[in-house]
Amino acid sequence: MNNYSSKLVNRAVDELSKLPGIGRKSALRLVLHLLKQDIHEVEALGEAIIKMRLEIRFCSSCHNISDDELCEICRNPKRDHSTICVVEEIRDVMAIENTGQYNGIYHVLNGIISPLDGIGPNDLNIISLVDKIGQKKTNEVIMALPTTIEGDTTNYYIYKQLTPFGVLITTIARGVAIGDELEYTDEITLGRSILNRTPYKGTTEYKD
Amino acid sequence: MFLEKLSISNFKNYPEAELEFSSKINCFIGNNGVGKTNLLDAIYYLSFCKSYFNLIDTQNILHNKSFFSIHGTYCKNDEQHDMISCTQKISQKKQFKINKKEYGRLADHIGLYPLVMISPYDRDLINDGSEIRRKFIDSVISQFDKFYLDDLINYNKVLYQRNALLKQFAEKNYFDSSSLEIWDKQMVKLGNNIFIKRKKFLTEFIPIFRHYFEFISGGQEKVTINYDSQLNNREFDELIAVSLEKDRFMRYTTAGIHKDDLEFSIFTYPIKKFGSQGQQKSFVIAIKLAQFEYTKKVKGFKPILLFDDIFDKLDDSRVEQLIKLVSENSFGQVFITDTQKPRIEKVFSTIEIDHKIFEIRENKAFEIPNGK
Ligand SMILES: [Zn+2]
Numbered sequence: 005m006n007n008y009s010s011k012l013v014n015r016a017v018d019e020l021s022k023l024p025g026i027g028r029k030s031a032l033r034l035v036l037h038l039l040k041q042d043i044h045e046v047e048a049l050g051e052a053i054i055k056m057r058l059e060i061r062f063c064s065s066c067h068n069i070s071d072d073e074l075c076e077i078c079r080n081p082k083r084d085h086s087t088i089c090v091v092e093e094i095r096d097v098m099a100i101e102n103t104g105q106y107n108g109i110y111h112v113l114n115g116i117i118s119p120l121d122g123i124g125p126n127d128l129n130i131i132s133l134v135d136k137i138g139q140k141k142t143n144e145v146i147m148a149l150p151t152t153i154e155g156d157t158t159n160y161y162i163y164k165q166l167t168p169f170g171v172l173i174t175t176i177a178r179g180v181a182i183g184d185e186l187e188y189t190d191e192i193t194l195g196r197s198i199l200n201r202t203p204y205k206g207t208t209e210y211k212d
Numbered sequence: 213m214f215l216e217k218l219s220i221s222n223f224k225n226y227p228e229a230e231l232e233f234s235s236k237i238n239c240f241i242g243n244n245g246v247g248k249t250n251l252l253d254a255i256y257y258l259s260f261c262k263s264y265f266n267l268i269d270t271q272n273i274l275h276n277k278s279f280f281s282i283h284g285t286y287c288k289n290d291e292q293h294d295m296i297s298c299t300q301k302i303s304q305k306k307q308f309k310i311n312k313k314e315y316g317r318l319a320d321h322i323g324l325y326p327l328v329m330i331s332p333y334d335r336d337l338i339n340d341g342s343e344i345r346r347k348f349i350d351s352v353i354s355q356f357d358k359f360y361l362d363d364l365i366n367y368n369k370v371l372y373q374r375n376a377l378l379k380q381f382a383e384k385n386y387f388d389s390s391s392l393e394i395w396d397k398q399m400v401k402l403g404n405n406i407f408i409k410r411k412k413f414l415t416e417f418i419p420i421f422r423h424y425f426e427f428i429s430g431g432q433e434k435v436t437i438n439y440d441s442q443l444n445n446r447e448f449d450e451l452i453a454v455s456l457e458k459d460r461f462m463r464y465t466t467a468g469i470h471k472d473d474l475e476f477s478i479f480t481y482p483i484k485k486f487g488s489q490g491q492q493k494s495f496v497i498a499i500k501l502a503q504f505e506y507t508k509k510v511k512g513f514k515p516i517l518l519f520d521d522i523f524d525k526l527d528d529s530r531v532e533q534l535i536k537l538v539s540e541n542s543f544g545q546v547f548i549t550d551t552q553k554p555r556i557e558k559v560f561s562t563i564e565i566d567h568k569i570f571e572i573r574e575n576k577a578f579e580i581p582n583g584k
Binding site for chain 2: 160164
């Protein structure tokens, strides 16, 4: 074990190095930096972290991060509540919000189906999605999951669950990112995007 | 397309070598262990960006040296001359360049200079388990069908996921058909694509193979390759349904295209048990020649053909047949290694074909002048 001649420093390094992307060397650098800081600044940092973790809530409707029972997006009457975009994780909400192109609401699954990682449908926020669509008038569900085989399989599972409601299900256009020159896109991506050209409906891809 | 010039530094046992080739037949002659095959491997590198034998690139550097390099000049359509370079330094990334410009992805290079290698290791195709035979068809089809490769990669992912789920069912003692069904669906869709393409490929491939086998063997022996797949007899979705009980018991997926195999037979008996060494050798050579022919058809030009020490255990008449065959116009540039100088010289005394013979000794290659 590393010994920094202080158990306090040792413990701080231990904790910091548990964070993603932080090794013990970087953790030590951060600790030494904090030791040089004004004590009030370090207090403010610690308090912000503790408060954030203790008081943060997850929106009871879409499972996005929130300060209240419902998140700002779900509370906003100007947004189109009949369009729901289904995403894997909170980060995806932020990415789509950053585009400024979307005015509907979200539903965060908190993962995708992957038995190899021990994640089944019941570990995801799928039941609450089905409930929501059963209760509120929904025109369209946009599936914005990763374009991996696991993402595709999760699409299919949700599609099966939502079929009884007769709601329109779409997926985001795949492959060609906006701004990509078509000729520089690799052939599989381009081929797929031609095969799966919009409007894409779960019903065409997955007809029985 | 052919390789005009090869120069190598610190590659395997060669400190330096520079060779100019015939556009038809080139022979490397020398005793066992002098490094004839290493020259073929350098040529193989230029086509596939890796060694045929040792996948750890840095281990191909000459002992105590800090790098190896391979440069090849290829002539395409009689006028275009491209220089392909591969450099590997110790503890650095392998560099691959065309006309001094580095490739973004090695995958962009593979397939531009097609090559077929025939080596003693090909006997594994007969002797090993079914995996090597699936790998063989997969690699040939993937060369011209990137969608096939993509489906194959996804099929394998689905297979792992489905197996993980079956294991979970058994360990946690439950069963949930709705979470299994979604993987079944993917598996059937991808598996059917793969099955159809394998079948179509083999329908075209097998007659070419038989043609070559007959040529090498003189037409006395009747051989067949049979595509053995559970999907031949049953639709995949039906197959998955009837295998469910067994899958749950075994905790893995027992049916599907991952169980496909090729049956090799001679006079309707498995060649692995009933073929002589010579027959087995002719069999795998015919497979590789058919691969050559197929690749040529798909690419529109002739791949380079490498024969590594395959004349061993073949009688002289079969050797002569083979060299006559590859001298024909339907073949392009050919590289051959052999230990028997008299045998090679005798063959060329009877065939009118442009050729060069190099003698390999003391980690150097010497061209032996000949009449042609
Ligand atoms: Zn919300």
